[in-house]
Amino acid sequence: MKIDVKRVAKLASLPLSEAEEEKYSKQLSKILDYIEQLNEVDTLDVEPTFNVTGLSNAMREDQVGDCTIPQEEAISNAPVKKDGFIVTKGVFNE
């Protein structure tokens, strides 16, 4: 199995060097070849497991809690901030 490393890296927003692209391309191929063995397993009548808890309808009441943190803490780890906002380099309005 070969994967389009450039396309995947773009989807994952990972800036990769050419050397990294080459290395991951080889390693991921090898890992995917190993994963191919799952095709041996007949799963036609098997339901997927996304969650092992067997729980359902975990919901909360619509009541304001005391989770809200001060503005100062909310933006404290941001590299760039201004007037209470977190700043990022410009993006067009979509």
Next chain:
Amino acid sequence: MNITDLTLVETIKALENKDFSEEELNKAYLDRIEAKNADLNVFLEVKKNSKGIPAAIKDIISTQFIKTTAGSKILSTFIPPFNATVVDRLLSNNISIIGKTNLDEFAMGSSGENSAFGHTKNPWDIAKVPGGSSAGSAAAVAADLAVFSMGTDTGGSIRQPASLCGVVGFKPSYGKVSRYGLMAMASSLDVPGTFTKSVADARLVMGWVSGSDGMDSNVQEIASPSTSLRVAMTDLKGIKIGVPKEYFGEGLDPKVEKVIREAIKKLEELGAEIVEVSLPHTQYGVAVYYIIMSSEVSSNLAKFDGIRFGSSREDFGEEVKRRIMLGTFALSSGYYDDYFAKAACVRTLIKQDFEEAFKKVDVIVGPVSPTTAWNLGEKMDDPLAMYLSDAYTIPASLAGIPGLSVPCGFVDGLPVGLQILGKYMDDETVLDVGEAYEQATEWHERRPDLSF
């Protein structure tokens, strides 16, 4: 009496008896850290307290206003504004944080070598890996640098380093303990747990941290915290123990197998009935795990965009990038059904294997790791070989069941752990069997020679 030799239960008793003060307790551990941490690289940050009982916390568990890096360059200056639920619960039980421990970056690794802040060394042999990803938390307890420590286990990250470092490591059932504040690696698999010097200690800490907090929707409301008052089992009469033949196949080091077989004999001597069981889909565990885990990783690590916190995505380490790439691929258009959905179905079969086996037995035992600790650097160029070293711990993670690693012997001076797995949410029986074995043996009392 050597203060840093004591278990948590013994330490609490000694404090009650006023054998020493909390200040003396903290000083004893801080002195030892001062002397040994540089050689072992266990702690990324040490907090000098004089109050409370000192525990070490894996640096992927959020601590309010204390730097939490996940072992990553991308978070090298990150300071969480909140505590993880497990941290809050420890603090309210008179536990203090003595330090944040080193780990494989974002808990991705089986050797402790993927940290951006240098690798942790195995206290039993500093040329060997301590296991991973909770490398520092395992080594901290093995080297008596904390009374106990907290770690996280996604595919074996508590059990495997506990085995390689010769301490008790417990991964509770998924959903027993809140994940709130654990920086997520793979959300459907991540479980917080303990490294302790005894099974009784693990039981005590689990009693503090278990149960719903209203923040993790996967924690059962009714999850009853275990109690520290229960009487330990001294024999195993009436207990049925399953031995899965798939855990003793190719790849298992014969010397490790010999140690495990002896441990099983010991369990039989204690009165347990030993039954051979089959977990037929075991061989698919690693493949299923790497698809599901890396898919969830690719999504969980998308929040690291360098805008609200942290630095650029370029700063992720090699293994992290590799898993993000694999997971992004497995979820991408045209591949979801063949990879992610397929793996989720085989996961069901692995879970059903355990359910079938547990109709016949109370617990399942086997090796934690196919080998003892290996040389630093040995598997770094072969990710697949590294992944395969988790073959015995991964299936229990996929099924969400509880797992314990308890010291059961040595091979060439390096510790070996016995893995005990239980039914989903029947964490007590796992601890009961572990404790009975522990009390009948002396492996857990051995200490590494730190006079390097």
Next chain:
Amino acid sequence: MKYETVIGIEVHVELNTKTKMFCRCSADYFGKEPNTHTCPVCLGLPGSLPIINEEAIKKCIQIGLALGCTISSKSLFERKNYFYPDLPKGYQISQYRWPLCIKGELKLDSGKVIRVNRAHQEEDTAKLTHQGGESLIDFNRSSVPLVEVVTEPDFSSSEEVREYAQKLQQIFRYLGVSNADMERGDMRLEANVSVRPEGQTELPPYRVELKNINSFRFMVAAIEYEVKRQIEAHEKGEKLSQETRGWNEDKKETYLQRSKEEAHDYRYFPEPDLPELKNMDQIKVDLPELPSKKTERFVSDYELNKQQVGILVESIEMADYFEKVVEAGKQNNVTPVQIANYIVNKKVDLSVDPKQIINDIQDKTSNLISDDAEFEKLAKQAIEENQKSADDFRAGKENAIQALIGGVMRLSKGKADAAQTVKILRKLLE
């Protein structure tokens, strides 16, 4: 060649719950200081976990039921993965394969049925403000509950889209689930527009998504522009492709925002942090009488005309008020028609006591000329004074009667009932 338009609509509506979708922060963020309504969850800090707001789920189900959807017994949240600075987790918790509400419909006044594909629950993103070369981010809006209503490509004109959007807005307001204010961004429209040769049944091989348009009027203008642009392109033999376009109100034209090459691959997968929703079809929610039902009932029970009813049912408050006045009028023999006329014509303020309305109507009624003989005298006088109009009417010019009605009104100093006047004039002119 003739072309026809194919349009599908996606509407996002922000719910008016007290708290956000997945955390306990207040959802009342509008106009607040930036980043003061946030917590680790809605900031997407490492280690945070979502937890579902039950009230939002109920409101989503209400919307589904109001649109005649089937409520899925089992429903799952999934992660929609993409990178954008307004999306703190790098994914939006949304629904994809297991939406809460599926297959509904909304009927337009023409009788045409617009099929609703789904109504699902998701969370809002942060708010970006663009300033110079920078974007400022405010996470107060992050994770406020959103419901997305998606139609099949059933619209064939901008007018149908306008009617659908207005009806949907009215339903949201009837249900009390949202202010549904377009300008504030409570309600957002996206249109997928394409054109095909008339008579072709299969869907065009492309569609243009019109996004970020914050009023009904602009949306209608954008669709009209887009249809024209696409037909021209077809006629020139140009190949149209999948793309996203916005609306420039100054230039009155759409502009390219994103082309197909940059199309997203959202990598949806079930949200592992949230257990599934089960037996959602068993959840009990109250549904008010909806505008379409109310309209039918008002027309048949009160013998009102559709146009009047349209005004009376515009808001649930107005409709309730009308019925209160009708109730008050019963003892005094004031008819619903009189009341409807009065309320519609006078644009009555809803704070006025219903009894007062009845009194006003009665005062007006009692002052009218009730004596038929006197009425006839005035009518005859009006005809004499305007023989030309009378002749025109007799010659078949229906409209000419208006001038005669005006004459009666003037002579009676406004005390003649209009309906009665018409009757008498017709009798005299026959």
